[in-house]
Amino acid sequence: MAGRQGTYKFGGYFDTGRFADQMLQHFGRVTELDAFVRGNWTADTDRNQIVYAVDGGFALQGPFGRAGDVPGLGAACA
Numbered sequence: 001m002a003g004r005q006g007t008y009k010f011g012g013y014f015d016t017g018r019f020a021d022q023m024l025q026h027f028g029r030v031t032e033l034d035a036f037v038r039g040n041w042t043a044d045t046d047r048n049q050i051v052y053a054v055d056g057g058f059a060l061q062g063p064f065g066r067a068g069d070v071p072g073l074g075a076a077c078a
């Protein structure tokens with residue numbers, strides 16, 4: 001992005017662990033919509049570059065009828 005200051009990053013994440021189901025809404029037999037919100041902060045402002053951070057996102061499991069597909073979208077502010 002020419003002319004704009006800042007840092008822009010794009011990445012991905014893959015987890016092989018098994019976790020408890022945290023489904024918010026059930027749209028059918030295969031499709032699930034998951035969401036998360038997380039916040040953290042510290043009082044140690046003389047030791048940490050990031051004093052506060054908030055992030056959140058959505059993940060849709062099985063949008064095309066295949067349970068193994070999970071596209072997601074997230075955002076963070078620090």
